[in-house]
Amino acid sequence: MAVIFSDLHSESGLKALEEYLSCKSYISGSQLTKDDVKVYAAVLKKPDGDLYPNASKWYEAVSGKLASSFPGKAVGVSIGGSPAAPAEAASEKVKEPAAEDDDDDLDLFGDETEDDKKAAEERAAAAKASTKKKESGKSSVLLDVKPWDDETDMKKLEESVRSIQMEGLLWGASKLVPVGYGIKKLQIMLTIVDDLVSVDSLIEEQLTVEPCNEYVQSCDIVAFNKI
Template sequence: MAVAFHDLGSTSGLKKLDEYLLTRSYITGYQASKDDITVHAALPKPPSSEFVNVSRWFNHIEALLRISGVSAEGCGVIVEGFAAITEEAVATPPAGDTKAAAAEDDDDDVDLFGEETEEEKKAAEERAAAVKKSAKKKESGKSSVLLDVKPWDDETDMKKLEEAVKSIQMEGLLWGASKLVPVGYGIKKLQIMMTIVDDLVSVDTLIEEHLTVEPVNEYVQSCDIVAFNKI
């Protein structure tokens, strides 16, 4: 049964989480898992020292994300208003692929050796290519990536920075939860999750060719990979 938390941005929500972690090192199980990443990402800011157990757990997960990452599946966690990190988030094929697969079934009744018009041949080739592409996507592995996106200075509009980052859309990329993390001297960085299809998206290419070039680099100074985990 999945563990549920509510209002993690409020004092009451943090108090309940603190009580929950009193006798636990992790959200579920005996090792860090995706459940910990989900709750970690759902916290709008690092917890204060008032919440001793939450602070201990938060700092431990921060260290793991910086050093080795987190790969265990976990038992499932629900955070109000926040979607857990799951493979299903990118597992559903686009509607176009479903139609292509249905079209392939219709081709079973076609006499491939009979006379076909040029238009019919072209349509059949397009359907076959779409089905092949769909099958390749289903075979592809997926990864969960946590990015640190740093602004130029404390005057950078962080809302526009986040909008600029999420404006980057491509096949095989799904943006997830995000939060602002204080760095110092009034500067905050954006920490954001994304799920990628490995064969379709290269994180290095995404950073070099999209996240640190115009027009996004008006707000973004640099991007770093904090954690990279296979799903």
């Protein structure tokens, strides 16, 4: 399953991407895959190199790969992961309707776009407020995260776990606990908003599938308490 990041247009989304790429060259490891293309499509522009050095380096690498794979075409991707249309074709699609409009139409269109932007911001604020109202309760959860063997890099295991970001999920304190034969497990606290996060889904759809399962063998719920 592909890695899922929250809104990559926001600072929190870019921070999550930066942290995730701290020990990787590409989303799924050391090679470019369709996961990189999908995430690249969701990033509007190259991340600031000073604020997000790992994400910026990754963005340049993916951009270069796409440019070399599709010479003569505009560098970009669609949400579905396909390469962008040639620059000339895209330009024609934009210019055809514009040629039929006069200057007044263009000015009106600009005014409407500004109004639409304000309306969208108001809708987003209302949706956010509505979401907060729906947060009926929170829970504190203690997870046991077990590695494959005593050779598993536990630092990377924890980084992989914490790289999972979603609305209503907050990672807390953690520690390594010996289980025998030189093997240690990660015990980590997390706080969830009950209406937004399912711990079972978090384990089955995030922690025990790619890329986390490179380090994580299994997860168990040790304690689950309502706050």
